[in-house]
Amino acid sequence: MLALENVHTYYGKSHILHGVSIEVGPGEVVGLLGRNGVGKSTTLKTIMGLVRPSGGSVRFEGRDIAGMAPHRPAHLGIAYVPEERRIFRLLSVLENLRTGLDRPGVSESRKNELLENAYEHFPVLRDRRNQAGGTLSGGEQQMLAIARAMMLDPKIILLDEPTEGLMPRMVSQIREIIHVLHRGGVAILLVEQNVPLTLEVSSRVYIMEKGVVRHHGPTADLRANQAVIHQYLGV
Ligand SMILES: Nc1ncnc2c1ncn2[C@@H]1O[C@H](COP(=O)(O)OP(=O)(O)OP(=O)(O)O)[C@@H](O)[C@H]1O
Numbered sequence: 001m002l003a004l005e006n007v008h009t010y011y012g013k014s015h016i017l018h019g020v021s022i023e024v025g026p027g028e029v030v031g032l033l034g035r036n037g038v039g040k041s042t043t044l045k046t047i048m049g050l051v052r053p054s055g056g057s058v059r060f061e062g063r064d065i066a067g068m069a070p071h072r073p074a075h076l077g078i079a080y081v082p083e084e085r086r087i088f089r090l091l092s093v094l095e096n097l098r099t100g101l102d103r104p105g106v107s108e109s110r111k112n113e114l115l116e117n118a119y120e121h122f123p124v125l126r127d128r129r130n131q132a133g134g135t136l137s138g139g140e141q142q143m144l145a146i147a148r149a150m151m152l153d154p155k156i157i158l159l160d161e162p163t164e165g166l167m168p169r170m171v172s173q174i175r176e177i178i179h180v181l182h183r184g185g186v187a188i189l190l191v192e193q194n195v196p197l198t199l200e201v202s203s204r205v206y207i208m209e210k211g212v213v214r215h216h217g218p219t220a221d222l223r224a225n226q227a228v229i230h231q232y233l234g235v
């Protein structure tokens with residue numbers, strides 16, 4: 001469904017991605033692991049058209065999406081929850097969620113259904129629906145960012161380090177929502193530094209180092225290969 005092939009991405013003259021190939025099938029949860037600064041976020045930004053690759057291809061359902069205007073992937077069914085979350089701090093929780101619903105072709109009843117579904121999985125967002133986004137805790141803002149992505153009714157969600165800096169209880173909630181999305185048939189490309197969580201929720205894993213994919217395969221293979229985990233992830 002999503003396929004990056006031999007992707008090269010630069011920031012100015014810095015060559016960041018050196019021929020990255022990654023695939024995610026329909027409904028599949030795929031982990032993308034790697035230490036700080038190896039190019040994980042750049043990979044997601046390249047998929048979203050926030051940076052244009054200088055070479056290689058990014059295809060979604062057979063269509064070349066590399067370098068598309070950033071709103072286009074969203075229309076095709078790709079939702080993106082960036083590392084910095086980008087909650088509208090002055091808008092209420094409900095208004096934040098509505099930004100994901102204001103698009104053509106969604107009936108009022110479908111909008112209500114999507115909202116209800118989000119509230120069901122994140123009750124705290126219902127409780128705080130009239131509160132400004134900026135007043136939420138870090139974990140609640142992460143939930144809001146994921147819930148807003150769910151408003152798009154996506155086929156795939158790109159999650160960039162959703163558990164970074166969160167308390168264990170919040171990490172459990174993020175784990176739970178990943179399971180919920182998976183059961184609902186949504187594919188996920190999960191960028192993480194939390195290795196145990198990624199190994200638990202993903203069926204396949206890619207490990208990057210310095211802009212190159214060094215390892216990829218079924219999660220079970222990686223779990224049995226502690227040497228690789230130690231070499232590239234240092235745990
Ligand atoms: N806008 C930018 N301009 C120039 N260089 C950048 C820019 N964004 C990131 N970089 C560099 O590109 C490299 C890859 O960054 P990227 O954010 O993709 O890494 P990452 O794997 O997501 O790291 P982290 O785990 O810290 O989030 C790093 O060396 C970083 O300093």
Ligand SMILES: [Mg+2]
Pocket residue numbers: 040041042083160
């Ligand atoms: Mg990053």
